[in-house]
Amino acid sequence: MAKRLLLILFLFVLGDIYFFQAFSTVIHGSIWHNMYWGIDILLFFGVFSLIFLRRAGYDVQETATSLITAFLIVFIPKLLAVPFLFVEDLMRIFRYFPPRSIFLSEIVLFLAGAILLVIFFGLTKGRYFYKVREEVLSFPDLPMAFDGFKITQLSDIHSGSLSDIKRVRKGIELANAQNSDLVLFTGDLVNNKASEMEPWVSDFNRLEAPSGKFSVLGNHDYGDYVQWESVESKALNLNRLKEIHHEMGFKLLLNESIAIEKQGEHISLIGVENWGKGGFHQYGDLAKATLGLDADTFKILMSHDPSHWDHVTLDYNQHVHLTLAGHTHGMQFGIELFGLKWSPIQYFYKQWAGLYQKQGKYLYVNRGFGFHGLKGRIGVWPEITVITLRKSVV
Known part of the structure; x- marks a missing residue:
């Protein structure tokens, strides 16, 4: 280094x-x-x-x-x-x-x-310059009841860095204005400690979705980057963070899956714990999370670190149609203008922002709702992702 x-x-x-x-x-x-x-x-x-x-x-x-x-x-x-x-x-x-x-x-x-x-x-203002990015993805095996199903994805809130209540609330209102069926959060609720999220619980509890709100943990959520008095205090912090997810109205998926039902049909939503390359902990267990799922079930995976897609998900023995990730923040610095897309983070992560497709599988990397490290965003603005699922004709 x-x-x-x-x-x-x-x-x-x-x-x-x-x-x-x-x-x-x-x-x-x-x-x-x-x-x-x-x-x-x-x-x-x-x-x-x-x-x-x-x-x-x-x-x-x-x-x-x-x-x-x-x-x-x-x-x-x-x-x-x-x-x-x-x-x-x-x-x-x-x-x-x-x-x-x-x-x-x-x-x-x-x-x-x-x-x-x-x-x-x-x-200054760029750290709260929220942008809605929309994608429409078509799948031949999507259950017909889910044709037009909308998902709002948020990621990397990093509540310990947030300070402007009015602007954060506008971001939450913007997310609700998308009227999505499902709200998914892909990790890093805090920088280090659960207490950072305490002042924001009631605000993020306002997020609404008729088919539910679900979340996973990111690398910062485990408290690995701060010195704790004891192993017990670190464990208590993680337990408190899990409680906060519940208080916000989110179902936290810890290497498990859940069925999202609509009009008698269903898709499988899978959530794994953080799994990252390059020294990050690999708590995620996709095999455990998909245990008991039918091979032909339509699957959406929440996995905080996009490197999990390359190293595990792509070659997994079950087809995972769509993976939602975050983690990179687009390094909070880059250029995204007139079709040009560049950030120094691309030299560390092959998939660092936006939509990627390989082997008939999709990955979307959210640029993050909050910020960490650099106290702002330059060229890579905070993001609210809206993905619409469509059933394509074979």
Whole structure:
């Protein structure tokens, strides 16, 4: 992890030096130049200090979050403006390296300023900038009674990060406005402790669906990322979290399935505990959850971590038609405009946001309702997913 961080910092330094060419072309004076480099030196000093303190055993999570936010504000606008300078340099090669264009440097600074405004929006209003994303999925073996059946999926509420009651309530109202038959929550109700959800229970209890509300646990729900006084206190925390799901009106599925019935027909809703790659706990047990189900039953699986789909679900001996996941948050940072979809998280997860299809099976990865780590969302907005099931003609 430290080596990867050092490589990232090195790339930031190269981009920063390059961007300074445009900065110094437009803005003159040693005072401004010293301020430019002074801010950078303070940030890098902070990073190396955190690395040292973390290795010494100190809890630096909150400080690290603030530092990451500062890095985004300072460096991302510069890095995204660098390609324009690179194109200019390619043109300068054929003109025997004349002085850098003041006009183009002004454009680059303007672009960096615009990106900075987007980042500020993401770190303030963007964290509650809820978006409804709709998908219509067709299946030849869907029971006829479920043709047109609507599912609202929420994921990654991370209640310990939420603070704006009015905006959160608007998000809940937006979810209810979809008038779905079923509401499903795919894990990470809290950051660490059940107590984080206590102030929000009555609000999320307002979610409504005639066919029920169901949920599963995410990696943060087990309390694995906080130091507990004892094993017993950690267990009590998890039990309290399970009670909160019930108080919110959700049926928590723990490696089990339940039949959703309509007009004499049914589909199977399956919920597994968290199962993740790369060091995450693998509590999920799909075999246990599907025990006793008929092979030809239409199945919807809730599994918090999308890596479970690749590593377990796809090659499972029973056909799972649709898997709903979350976990990645789309890294809360990326670009989703005009058909372009990119986030650094895609280098860690092949399926990180939206709809995926393979071997006749679907996976939908929700971008998350809340936020964690980075105290905002930039380009990857909080999501309310609405999936409509249709019966296709064979």
